[in-house]
Amino acid sequence: MPAESLLPAATSQVLPATTAPAAARAAAPALSAPQRALRKLGLLRDIDLALHLPLRYEDETRIVPIAGLRDGSLAQVQGTVREARVETRSRRQLLVVLEDDSGAALTLRLLHFYPSNQKTLAVGATVRARGEVRVGFFGREMVHPVFKAVAPDAPLPQALTPVYPASAQLPQAYLRKAVASGLARAPLAEVLPPGTVPAGLPSLREALLALHQPAAGTPLETLEDHSHPAWQRLKFDELLAQQLSQAQAQAARALLRAPAMPGRAGGLRERLQAILPFALTGAQQRVVAEIDTDLARPRPMHRLLQGDVGSGKTVVAALAATTAIDAGWQCALMAPTEILAEQHFRKLIGWLEPLGVGIAWLTGSRKGKARRAMVERVASGEAMLVVGTHAVIQDDVVFARLGLAIVDEQHRFGVAQRLALRSKLEQHSLEPHLLMMSATPIPRTLAMSYYADLDVSTIDELPPGRTPIVTKLFADSRRAAVVARIRQEVTAPVQHPQPRRQVYWVCPLVEESEHLDLQNATATHAELAAALGPGVQVGLLHGRMKPADKAAVMAQFSAGQLQVLVATTVIEVGVDVPNASLMVIEHAERFGLAQLHQLRGRVGRGSAASACVLLYTTPLSATGKARLKAMAETADGFEIARRDLDIRGPGEFMGARQSGDALLRFADLAEDAALLQQARALAPQLLRSHPQAAAQHVARWLGSKSDYLKA
Ligand code: ADP
Numbered sequence: 001m002p003a004e005s006l007l008p009a010a011t012s013q014v015l016p017a018t019t020a021p022a023a024a025r026a027a028a029p030a031l032s033a034p035q036r037a038l039r040k041l042g043l044l045r046d047i048d049l050a051l052h053l054p055l056r057y058e059d060e061t062r063i064v065p066i067a068g069l070r071d072g073s074l075a076q077v078q079g080t081v082r083e084a085r086v087e088t089r090s091r092r093q094l095l096v097v098l099e100d101d102s103g104a105a106l107t108l109r110l111l112h113f114y115p116s117n118q119k120t121l122a123v124g125a126t127v128r129a130r131g132e133v134r135v136g137f138f139g140r141e142m143v144h145p146v147f148k149a150v151a152p153d154a155p156l157p158q159a160l161t162p163v164y165p166a167s168a169q170l171p172q173a174y175l176r177k178a179v180a181s182g183l184a185r186a187p188l189a190e191v192l193p194p195g196t197v198p199a200g201l202p203s204l205r206e207a208l209l210a211l212h213q214p215a216a217g218t219p220l221e222t223l224e225d226h227s228h229p230a231w232q233r234l235k236f237d238e239l240l241a242q243q244l245s246q247a248q249a250q251a252a253r254a255l256l257r258a259p260a261m262p263g264r265a266g267g268l269r270e271r272l273q274a275i276l277p278f279a280l281t282g283a284q285q286r287v288v289a290e291i292d293t294d295l296a297r298p299r300p301m302h303r304l305l306q307g308d309v310g311s312g313k314t315v316v317a318a319l320a321a322t323t324a325i326d327a328g329w330q331c332a333l334m335a336p337t338e339i340l341a342e343q344h345f346r347k348l349i350g351w352l353e354p355l356g357v358g359i360a361w362l363t364g365s366r367k368g369k370a371r372r373a374m375v376e377r378v379a380s381g382e383a384m385l386v387v388g389t390h391a392v393i394q395d396d397v398v399f400a401r402l403g404l405a406i407v408d409e410q411h412r413f414g415v416a417q418r419l420a421l422r423s424k425l426e427q428h429s430l431e432p433h434l435l436m437m438s439a440t441p442i443p444r445t446l447a448m449s450y451y452a453d454l455d456v457s458t459i460d461e462l463p464p465g466r467t468p469i470v471t472k473l474f475a476d477s478r479r480a481a482v483v484a485r486i487r488q489e490v491t492a493p494v495q496h497p498q499p500r501r502q503v504y505w506v507c508p509l510v511e512e513s514e515h516l517d518l519q520n521a522t523a524t525h526a527e528l529a530a531a532l533g534p535g536v537q538v539g540l541l542h543g544r545m546k547p548a549d550k551a552a553v554m555a556q557f558s559a560g561q562l563q564v565l566v567a568t569t570v571i572e573v574g575v576d577v578p579n580a581s582l583m584v585i586e587h588a589e590r591f592g593l594a595q596l597h598q599l600r601g602r603v604g605r606g607s608a609a610s611a612c613v614l615l616y617t618t619p620l621s622a623t624g625k626a627r628l629k630a631m632a633e634t635a636d637g638f639e640i641a642r643r644d645l646d647i648r649g650p651g652e653f654m655g656a657r658q659s660g661d662a663l664l665r666f667a668d669l670a671e672d673a674a675l676l677q678q679a680r681a682l683a684p685q686l687l688r689s690h691p692q693a694a695a696q697h698v699a700r701w702l703g704s705k706s707d708y709l710k711a
């Protein structure tokens with residue numbers, strides 16, 4: 001272990017063991033509780049301690065004359081103890097009367113006290129006390145102030161007192177000392193060349209001093225709302241480190257090679273386009289062209305295809321696949337759930353098998369001989385298109401010539417899984433092209449920061465002929481009316497040979513209990529079957545079912561043999577049954593906004609007017625209310641994503657990346673867009689003209705985390 005990841009030499013005053021030479025360190029006594037607590041917080045290096053900022057501050061720099069104390073104010077006074085007595089009449093308490101030069105008196109009231117407190121507060125002692133002032137019938141008093149005995153001429157501190165998030169294991173006083181000594185020792189020399197930091201911002205050292213030990217008189221609001229220049233400097237540095245690391249990743253990627261896939265006249269692509277049952281929308285044509293341009297280059301594509309639910313991403317994926325296959329390379333399409341993978345599989349088989357493309361199908365439920373046969377077809381290159389779930393990236397799956405990897409609902413996969421997909425082409429010293437698809441658009445500030453190293457294509461247009469989905473909110477007490485609405489929907493007369501309209505009923509996720517999920521869905525299934533009568537077929541789909549059974553139910557629903565499908569969230573992503581025109585979501589308040597939007601996108605895929613009913617149970621939390629309101633007010637996935645960001649903050653927004661430590665600690669993407677712009681403009685410039693400074697800056701801020709950001 002490198003020395004600097006051990007408890008820091010920096011904190012030697014408070015952590016004496018760490019000043020010992022390395023050999024002795026191993027034999028040093030076990031860590032104390034506060035030392036362990038520091039470690040747990042990741043406060044290992046001097047710089048970590050220096051960057052551990054106060055929660056708030058206490059102002060001990062001023063003394064208020066007792067005569068001038070105002071009721072309800074927080075103040076510090078200093079005076080001489082005139083009287084101290086323990087009262088026992090009502091409740092045992094220590095009453096201490098303090099008098100200062102203003103001649104006025106203040107009573108300190110202690111309901112819990114120790115003999116040592118009585119000693120400190122003995123008559124004649126000079127005492128400094130800080131607390132909330134109450135002015136009542138018996139005069140001025142402070143209940144349980146913070147106090148200490150001082151010499152009459154003891155100087156006042158020159159700086160505000162920092163208050164750090166402390167705990168029983170990590171007392172405030174200990175933490176203050178540890179941070180102060182970390183700050184004193186941390187290497188904080190300016191690494192950024194003059195003129196690169198935005199004007200008016202202090203150096204990093206000045207900034208940290210200003211934040212840990214603000215000079216007396218510093219306006220607390222600017223520290224608390226993070227608008228103080230010291231805060232701005234920290235945020236800027238952090239954003240810059242992130243931008244630099246993204247730019248480095250981009251530069252590294254530019255050195256990688258990928259198979260070039262020029263289009264081919266008369267190939268599969270043209271034949272697929274000829275048999276598609278619809279014309280591509282303008283937006284689809286545009287993104288297909290963007291993808292083709294990437295694929296034609298000998299550099300790996302790293303592109304996100306974002307488009308609202310139902311905007312037609314699948315056909316774009318299919319067209320990209322044909323480009324790869326035309327160039328003699330295999331394409332893998334990975335989806336997060338078996339149902340979704342199967343939907344893709346069916347659609348792609350329908351389009352591509354008649355054109356002579358070999359397609360393999362790999363999921364967790366396909367095992368034994370069948371799996372081995374598939375794996376063999378992938379390895380031999382007989383299967384040019386491989387569709388499946390995580391099973392696609394298992395170790396035993398070896399591609400003959402993987403040229404294009406497509407990940408649907410990319411946010412449901414982790415960084416590691418995307419990396420695994422990319423490594424499937426290692427044997428050729430090439431990387432496959434990567435296309436990620438998502439119905440959850442990335443807000444602009446996020447696109448500029450976490451996804452700066454990603455090209456984005458956007459489908460901003462729905463296929464024609466869709467009728468907008470009407471969303472209604474219903475309190476659960478009006479369930480009967482909702483059931484009546486379902487009956488109406490599924491028995492509505494339709495023109496022959498159209499099938500009857502269909503309905504989804506989505507049951508909530510019961511946190512931590514698959515058993516309860518099931519119980520709930522089963523009960524609702526029974527309730528609906530009874531209420532709708534024998535003429536209406538009601539199906540049930542839940543997470544505990546075997547994949548084959550799930551697929552069978554889904555197939556029945558797709559074929560119109562079931563009119564109502566009660567489902568837990570297994571139908572969440574991507575299911576495509578154009579005839580479904582009503583969706584009821586029970587306990588909608590338990591779902592996240594993005595998830596509700598995804599679910600709602602399952603209806604409104606055909607020409608029938610569609611509706612979504614959100615059933616909720618009162619009382620609603622503020623967040624629950626905000627989400628439901630957003631759902632009722634807009635059907636635009638981009639607007640939903642924006643509101644989601646407002647409600648939850650960017651931290652929770654980003655799927656896999658949110659689990660890492662990669663998130664910003666100081667900057668706030670919503671608030672600091674201007675700083676982000678500046679950092680973004682500086683990063684490439686710095687890398688070009690001061691690569692050394694750039695490297696030092698990244699190392700200081702990200703340490704070992706920078707690799708993670710590159711994935
Ligand atoms: P998503 O973007 O949510 O994955 P899909 O790819 O599942 O959307 O497409 C939704 C539906 O729209 C599918 O039934 C698909 O065949 C159909 N579709 C896609 N593009 C068009 C188009 N240009 N015109 C008409 N229908 C289309």
Ligand code: MG
Nearest residue numbers: 313314408574
């Ligand atoms: Mg889809």
